[in-house]
Amino acid sequence: MKILVTVKRVIDYNVQIRVKSDQSGVETDNVKMSMNPPDENAVEEALRIKEAGKADEIIILSIGEEKSQETIRTALAMGADRGIYVKASNDTEPLGVAKIIEKIVDKEKPQLILMGKQAIDDDSNQTGQMVSAKLNWTQATFASKIEIDGDNIKVTREIDEGLETIKMPLPIVATCDLRLNEPRYASLPNIMKAKKKPIESLSAEELGIDITPRLKQLKVIEPPKRSKGIMVADVAELVQKLKNEAKVI
Amino acid sequence: MKILVIAEHNNENVKASTFSTINAASQIDQNIDVLVVGSDCNNVTSELSNTQYIKKILLIDDTKFQNPIAENISKIITSCAEEYTHILAPASTFGKNIMPRVAAILDVAQISDIIKIEGKDTFVRPIYAGNALATVQSQDSKKVITVRPTSFDAVSKEGGNGEIQKLDLDIDISNVEFMGREETKSDRPELGSARVVISGGRGLGSAENFSLLNKIADKLNAAIGASRAAVDAGYISNDSQVGQTGKVVVPDLYIAVGISGAIQHLAGMKESKIIVAINKDEEAPIFNVADYGLCADLFEAIPQLSSELDKLNTIQK
Ligand SMILES: Cc1cc2nc3c(=O)[nH]c(=O)nc-3n(C[C@H](O)[C@H](O)[C@H](O)COP(=O)(O)OP(=O)(O)OC[C@H]3O[C@@H](n4cnc5c(N)ncnc54)[C@H](O)[C@@H]3O)c2cc1C
Numbered sequence: 001m002k003i004l005v006t007v008k009r010v011i012d013y014n015v016q017i018r019v020k021s022d023q024s025g026v027e028t029d030n031v032k033m034s035m036n037p038p039d040e041n042a043v044e045e046a047l048r049i050k051e052a053g054k055a056d057e058i059i060i061l062s063i064g065e066e067k068s069q070e071t072i073r074t075a076l077a078m079g080a081d082r083g084i085y086v087k088a089s090n091d092t093e094p095l096g097v098a099k100i101i102e103k104i105v106d107k108e109k110p111q112l113i114l115m116g117k118q119a120i121d122d123d124s125n126q127t128g129q130m131v132s133a134k135l136n137w138t139q140a141t142f143a144s145k146i147e148i149d150g151d152n153i154k155v156t157r158e159i160d161e162g163l164e165t166i167k168m169p170l171p172i173v174a175t176c177d178l179r180l181n182e183p184r185y186a187s188l189p190n191i192m193k194a195k196k197k198p199i200e201s202l203s204a205e206e207l208g209i210d211i212t213p214r215l216k217q218l219k220v221i222e223p224p225k226r227s228k229g230i231m232v233a234d235v236a237e238l239v240q241k242l243k244n245e246a247k248v249i
Numbered sequence: 250m251k252i253l254v255i256a257e258h259n260n261e262n263v264k265a266s267t268f269s270t271i272n273a274a275s276q277i278d279q280n281i282d283v284l285v286v287g288s289d290c291n292n293v294t295s296e297l298s299n300t301q302y303i304k305k306i307l308l309i310d311d312t313k314f315q316n317p318i319a320e321n322i323s324k325i326i327t328s329c330a331e332e333y334t335h336i337l338a339p340a341s342t343f344g345k346n347i348m349p350r351v352a353a354i355l356d357v358a359q360i361s362d363i364i365k366i367e368g369k370d371t372f373v374r375p376i377y378a379g380n381a382l383a384t385v386q387s388q389d390s391k392k393v394i395t396v397r398p399t400s401f402d403a404v405s406k407e408g409g410n411g412e413i414q415k416l417d418l419d420i421d422i423s424n425v426e427f428m429g430r431e432e433t434k435s436d437r438p439e440l441g442s443a444r445v446v447i448s449g450g451r452g453l454g455s456a457e458n459f460s461l462l463n464k465i466a467d468k469l470n471a472a473i474g475a476s477r478a479a480v481d482a483g484y485i486s487n488d489s490q491v492g493q494t495g496k497v498v499v500p501d502l503y504i505a506v507g508i509s510g511a512i513q514h515l516a517g518m519k520e521s522k523i524i525v526a527i528n529k530d531e532e533a534p535i536f537n538v539a540d541y542g543l544c545a546d547l548f549e550a551i552p553q554l555s556s557e558l559d560k561l562n563t564i565q566k
């Protein structure tokens with residue numbers, strides 16, 4: 001079985017982002033970029049499935065500007081087999097990304113697609129569900145546990161009320177939560193090996209897909225800032241302030 | 250214009266998030282229908298028929314739909330989408346699971362987690378863990394939207410006069426087998442809508458210590474929340490996580506205990522009316538957003554807080 005894993009290049013989660021003064025977006029020049037965190041969990045899970053002898057090949061797909069190939073390279077250094085890079089604007093919306101993924105799936109015919117549950121830049125939480133709908137495959141979103149048993153797969157999902165478990169036949173699209181596993185670091189020898197692994201380059205036009213944005217971004221602003229409050233000396237003062245000043249207890 | 254709101258419920262009661270979503274819908278247009286998909290959900294439909302603004306309640310009541318399987322519900326939604334200009338659901342795990350499918354089937358964008366409505370096609374949504382707010386205008390003929398419930402008050406559950414209309418649809422049922430659900434049962438208020446929330450972080454150190462917060466929660470009638478680190482360490486279950494990849498809460502009072510204040514945590518609580526932080530590290534970033542900061546060891550401060558609260562007899566329930 002082949003596993004397709006999608007990885008997005010995003011501003012590193014440790015970076016305090018800056019909104020551009022012309023309100024056109026968020027500053028990305030000279031900002032540290034990384035693999036979207038839950039996508040690392042998706043890569044890790046694919047590796048574990050392969051190591052358990054339940055998959056033969058792991059293909060990494062990223063869509064975006066040239067540098068997205070570095071993110072593919074990171075996944076290859078973790079242990080994935082080969083990459084596919086599709087050139088498109090970094091602002092491609094989830095619907096456009098889903099259409100590209102659909103095309104790649106038609107070509108590669110994986111049985112399992114592992115994606116992140118949410119990209120930490122746009123916070124959309126949409127792409128996996130859209131891919132699943134487009135392919136007419138079943139979906140298992142917000143996965144914190146994945147068990148493959150022959151042609152069936154059992155997924156534990158994190159939901160607002162707690163946990164839910166579903167079981168279904170492959171093929172499926174699963175979106176991964178950070179709690180799914182602990183992603184490994186790439187070792188030096190594996191980083192060297194990854195340099196020789198193939199990455200195929202394509203573009204949205206070549207694939208014949210229209211990814212024109214459906215949303216017009218009118219502006220991006222900073223949220224209103226909270227002003228820093230006061231430090232209290234002890235618990236007694238805290239309770240007195242909450243009661244008499246803030247009047248919340 | 251005509252709006253369809255997808256009801257989130259547990260076959261017995263309508264969830265609070267649905268009433269907030271109806272309010273958001275009413276700011277676009279007051280011609281609103283609600284779709285209920287469930288099993289044995291008479292009480293759900295009767296609650297909704299009394300709800301403000303609702304014209305019609307479209308109902309599919311069948312044991313096949315006892316659990317909200319995304320494949321099934323999205324097919325139902327798209328097969329009655331024709332006459333609606335906007336389709337809205339709460340940005341809960343229920344809505345997030347379903348609505349992108351609806352959008353993909355209809356070949357339109359989905360607009361996630363809106364916090365403000367600027368016009369019939371223009372919405373504000375947080376990006377980058379709420380560190381930026383984007384105003385977006387939809388170019389699609391149909392708008393598929395999820396609504397952040399804490400950004401909209403609930404509509405009135407009385408005075409409505411919605412008419413119930415049973416739908417008869419032939420839907421191919423998904424091959425997903427529902428194995429079960431572990432729900433965390435609690436007599437405390439729901440985290441998403443509690444007036445007071447007390448959250449614990451890695452500083453609590455163990456599941457046993459974490460339960461120190463219960464006593465305070467009881468006294469304040471508070472819901473209990475947690476940082477991701479506390480959930481990952483197994484101190485408390487995942488449904489308590491507050492933040493970018495957990496729940497968003499906007500209580501009148503949020504008390505963060507032993508939480509450092511990472512941006513991903515702030516994303517879920519920084520709109521709270523009053524924030525209290527208890528942390529032994531005076532440099533902890535949580536103090537930058539706290540109205541009242543207490544630099545102290547929590548293992549001393551929590552018992553003290555408990556006894557100070559006992560001295561008060563005016564706690565609002
Ligand atoms: C993609 C992504 C998404 C994430 N989503 C979320 C999310 O939704 N929610 C979330 O919370 N996090 C999230 N995180 C994790 C986040 O970055 C932080 O790692 C996490 O919030 C830290 O939790 P914490 O504050 O409990 O732990 P720590 O950062 O370890 O802080 C513990 C604090 O406790 C204090 N402390 C220790 N002992 C005591 C004591 N005895 N008395 C008083 N204070 C004490 C310490 O001074 C410290 O400030 C996410 C991370 C990523 C990468």
Ligand SMILES: Nc1ncnc2c1ncn2[C@@H]1O[C@H](COP(=O)(O)O)[C@@H](O)[C@H]1O
Pocket residue numbers: 006007008009036038039061062063064092094097114115116117118119120122123124125126127128
């Ligand atoms: N441009 C992209 N390239 C590769 N994967 C992507 C891209 N955009 C989104 N994804 C995948 O879809 C997931 C959810 O993203 P989103 O729907 O934008 O929150 C991410 O975690 C990625 O796995």
